[in-house]
Amino acid sequence: MTVRDQTLPPVVTPASRLDPYPLYRLLRDRSPVHWDEETRSWYVSRRDDTVELLRDPRLGAHTYPDWVHSLPLPERRDVVPVEDHLARWPVFSDRPAQQLLRRRLQPALSRTAVAPMGDAIREVTRSLARGLGEGAADLLTGFARPAATWTLSRLLGSSPDEDGPRLVRWSDALVRYLGSTGVDVRLAGAARVAVEELTGHVVSRMLNDPVTPVAQALARALDEEETVELDDVVAMVAQLVTGGVEPTATATCVMALRHAQSQELPAPGTDRGAGAAWADPEVWADAQVEEALRFDPPFHFAPREVKADFDYRGHPFVTGQRVVLILASAGHDTTGGEAMSRCPVTGAAGATAVSDSAGRPPVASAEQAAGHLAFGRGRHYCLGASLARLHLRMAWSALAEARVLERVDAAAVERIPDFGMTSFRTCPLRPA
Ligand code: HEM
Known part of the structure; x- marks a missing residue:
């Protein structure tokens, strides 16, 4: 059973509005399934959990707010x-x-x-x-x-x-x-x-x-x-x-x-330095696209609502509660192994490489290269x-x-x- 970490700050602060990535890292490391009292929501920050919950039928879209009629x-x-x-x-x-x-x-x-x-x-x-x-x-x-x-x-x-x-x-x-x-x-x-x-x-x-x-x-x-x-x-x-x-x-x-x-x-998949290879429009255009989506996707969250009570990793998810699946955290998650933070991309020559903010060499297989969640799943x-x-x-x-x-x-x-x-x-x- 995971214990809730009460020592973390509220998730919405002026700093997290401007740059939420330090918060996402803190959540992944200390409280990967986290209840935030101020926003009355669960926040799920690890990639594997997010992928699993994006496909879980016990989480659904938001229910129509009946109070609007009153x-x-x-x-x-x-x-x-x-x-x-x-x-x-x-x-x-x-x-x-x-x-x-x-x-x-x-x-x-x-x-x-x-x-x-x-x-x-x-x-x-x-x-x-x-x-x-x-x-x-x-x-x-x-x-x-x-x-x-x-x-x-x-x-x-x-x-x-x-x-x-x-x-x-x-x-x-x-x-x-x-x-x-x-x-x-x-x-x-x-x-x-x-x-x-x-x-x-x-x-x-x-x-x-x-x-x-x-x-x-x-x-x-x-x-x-x-x-x-x-x-x-x-x-x-x-x-x-x-x-x-x-x-x-x-x-x-x-x-x-x-x-x-x-x-x-270095350009992805090479140990050659700097911008020339990265910027080659024909060779690495796909890599640029995937890297941008992995590193800082436009939509950070997939918000969901609990449709039936269940326990998730020791936490009670109660019907009606909001669960925020942090898509933007997935591209930076290294908890399941290094490959978690990388995207497989194919250059024009057909070579598969992996984009990574640290410019590390390609991963061994497509299974290892988990990919980002910028477009969601399921x-x-x-x-x-x-x-x-x-x-x-x-x-x-x-x-x-x-x-x-x-x-x-x-x-x-x-x-x-x-x-x-x-x-x-x-x-x-x-x-x-
Ligand atoms: C870089 C650009 C884009 C990003 C990062 C993006 C991201 C996303 C994400 C994360 C979702 C799923 C949200 C969730 O599960 O709660 C989504 C849904 C959707 N997107 Fe995009 N999107 C992009 C561009 C587009 C474009 C160009 C279109 C259409 C012309 C589009 C149409 C849709 C539609 C219709 C849905 C709803 C799908 C559904 O709920 O069944 N998006 N998008």
């Missing part, structure tokens, strides 16, 4: 429709309609299905990278966000210029509501309007004339599946947009930042993982070709102190 009228008018909408997001729901929609969409988002988008993404990322010019610029707003918005709009069959910014505005309103504590009437009102406008967009632009495989899969599911309603499709689109744009933009910045900070490290595994990887690979190559990477001003990069996420306020570039 709010006073003005709040209720805005909050109830927004909560109804969020309850249909695939990541917040284990209901059959969401699982069905997920299965319908998977073929349209597989690696082979998204591969044909590669050439167009390459062209756009190259053009955006060139557009950064030679003066001071911001990688986040000048490249990473517009590039991710473009790819997402293209996936949905929306116009990147006309619809892209609106899709992002609607998703931002929902994310801001989700991130608020208590009931904020202003944010709830903005989120309700966003749901209404997004519904109009999905009906008139995507379902009326579905031009891409994703839009076609959504339209067919709505036509053919009795349990799938329009609101389920709208919720899926909302999740594709929120899932698609900001985390991809964040990972782009992490790649660039990681490159700026790794100039002294029932809610990221539907956009293949697209995100394709996009990030193209973004990396475009930035390397335009010689933008060496201009990242690592010391001036500003993070947003969000507990549970990596996100940036700015990622400045020095003049060439």
